[in-house]
Amino acid sequence: MLCDKCKKNEAKIYYTEIINGEKTEQHLCEECATEYTSFPMGTAFMDQEITLGSLLSTILGNYYNNPHGTERTEKEIYCEGCGMTYSEFMREGRFGCAKCYDSFQKILDGSIKNIQGSENHTGKRPKGFETKTQKLVKELSELDKLSIRLQDAIEKEEFEEAAKLRDKIRQLKKEEIGNA
Numbered sequence: 001m002l003c004d005k006c007k008k009n010e011a012k013i014y015y016t017e018i019i020n021g022e023k024t025e026q027h028l029c030e031e032c033a034t035e036y037t038s039f040p041m042g043t044a045f046m047d048q049e050i051t052l053g054s055l056l057s058t059i060l061g062n063y064y065n066n067p068h069g070t071e072r073t074e075k076e077i078y079c080e081g082c083g084m085t086y087s088e089f090m091r092e093g094r095f096g097c098a099k100c101y102d103s104f105q106k107i108l109d110g111s112i113k114n115i116q117g118s119e120n121h122t123g124k125r126p127k128g129f130e131t132k133t134q135k136l137v138k139e140l141s142e143l144d145k146l147s148i149r150l151q152d153a154i155e156k157e158e159f160e161e162a163a164k165l166r167d168k169i170r171q172l173k174k175e176e177i178g179n180a
Contacts, residue, residue, distance in 0.1 A: 015028055
């Protein structure tokens with residue numbers, strides 16, 4: 001497949017960009033990808049093994065060091081736990097200690113928000129996945145489930161719903177006594 005931009009070289013980079021919910025796909029050669037995207041293709045990716053750390057540090061570095069084409073003149077931020085500077089983190093691609101997350105949190109939050117559109121990740125769960133709470137609730141008897149719902153209705157001051165639940169509980173208890 002030829003490059004979408006120059007139409008001469010073979011496309012080796014498949015670049016997807018989502019801006020304001022609109023998805024744009026580009027098939028680019030290495031030269032056009034270097035010009036068109038913010039990734040330094042010749043250094044971080046072509047000469048070294050690609051690891052998650054190197055990819056993340058490259059992406060974060062592009063947003064932190066030059067997010068809008070301007071140079072930053074801030075004092076160097078460092079971790080009080082291990083002394084690692086943000087520049088060292090960008091070079092290494094990983095933190096030196098657990099306190100690094102707190103030390104660089106403001107920078108990371110802004111970068112992550114720029115990259116994925118939100119500071120929070122709400123991943124997916126496998127089909128059929130149940131939390132511990134859901135498993136416990138599933139194991140409860142119908143009477144116990146109704147009792148929990150009754151307590152919740154009382155706390156929320158939903159007295160009509162509470163009265164209906166109370167009546168269902170009484171009926172279930174009568175049925176249990178009758179079957180015993």
